[in-house]
Amino acid sequence: KAGVTQTPRYLIKTRGQQVTLSCSPISGHRSVSWYQQTPGQGLQFLFEYFSETQRNKGNFPGRFSGRQFSNSRSEMNVSTLELGDSALYLCASSLAPLGATRQNEQYFGPGTRLTVT
Amino acid sequence: LAKTTQPISMDSYEGQEVNITCSHNNIATNDYITWYQQFPSQGPRFIIQGYKTKVTNEVASLFIPADRKSSTLSLPRVSLSDTAVYYCLVGNLQGGKLIFGQGTELSVKP
Numbered sequence: 170k171a172g173v174t175q176t177p178r179y180l181i182k183t184r185g186q187q188v189t190l191s192c193s194p195i196s197g198h199r200s201v202s203w204y205q206q207t208p209g210q211g212l213q214f215l216f217e218y219f220s221e222t223q224r225n226k227g228n229f230p231g232r233f234s235g236r237q238f239s240n241s242r243s244e245m246n247v248s249t250l251e252l253g254d255s256a257l258y259l260c261a262s263s264l265a266p267l268g269a270t271r272q273n274e275q276y277f278g279p280g281t282r283l284t285v286t
Numbered sequence: 287l288a289k290t291t292q293p294i295s296m297d298s299y300e301g302q303e304v305n306i307t308c309s310h311n312n313i314a315t316n317d318y319i320t321w322y323q324q325f326p327s328q329g330p331r332f333i334i335q336g337y338k339t340k341v342t343n344e345v346a347s348l349f350i351p352a353d354r355k356s357s358t359l360s361l362p363r364v365s366l367s368d369t370a371v372y373y374c375l376v377g378n379l380q381g382g383k384l385i386f387g388q389g390t391e392l393s394v395k396p
Contacts, residue, residue, distance in 0.1 A: 173329070211386060212373075257327065260329075277329025279328055280328065
């Protein structure tokens with residue numbers, strides 16, 4: 170079974186631009202979560218989608234948004250990029266929504282390394 | 287969500303057994319304990335998960351005492367490729383978010 174895939178793997182943008190990142194979950198997984206990882210803040214939860222609906226959202230500004238399609242693929246968009254948005258963006262998928270079961274295990278993709286200059 | 291506390295870093299040598307302990311004093315009755323491994327510029331990878339006593343799989347063992355206020359990840363005979371950051375997570379019920387702590391950076395030396 171193929172793992173979680175993310176595209177692109179690397180991206181360089183300039184301040185003020187916007188960016189869209191893509192995530193394809195493991196086949197059959199309907200929950201997709203997004204995380205931002207930086208050396209200073211560690212792994213931080215952005216949001217989770219299940220069945221095309223956003224279930225939970227972390228403490229990020231409205232510049233960060235996402236969506237999920239009927240095939241469970243998800244996209245994350247960041248508008249008006251800032252230097253501080255430079256990070257590794259990780260996508261994770263799971264069968265059930267986060268918190269729905271005690272043993273819910275997430276599978277992470279390789280991430281997209283975004284650099285904002 | 288139960289807060290977790292782990293050592294920031296650990297050093298070991300090839301062939302040794304490594305034990306990383308995580309404290310989670312406020313673990314809830316329904317919480318499971320999960321460990322992830324992360325290599326630089328890669329996503330975390332699930333290692334092992336348990337609820338109580340001992341769990342063993344092909345890569346690690348997880349020891350959980352009766353009070354469940356701590357857990358120990360045991361990596362037998364580590365190799366250089368086990369150099370990574372190891373995260374302990376307890377539960378995932380805080381608004382449905384998965385909260386990672388700071389992790390333990392394990393360095394395996396030859």
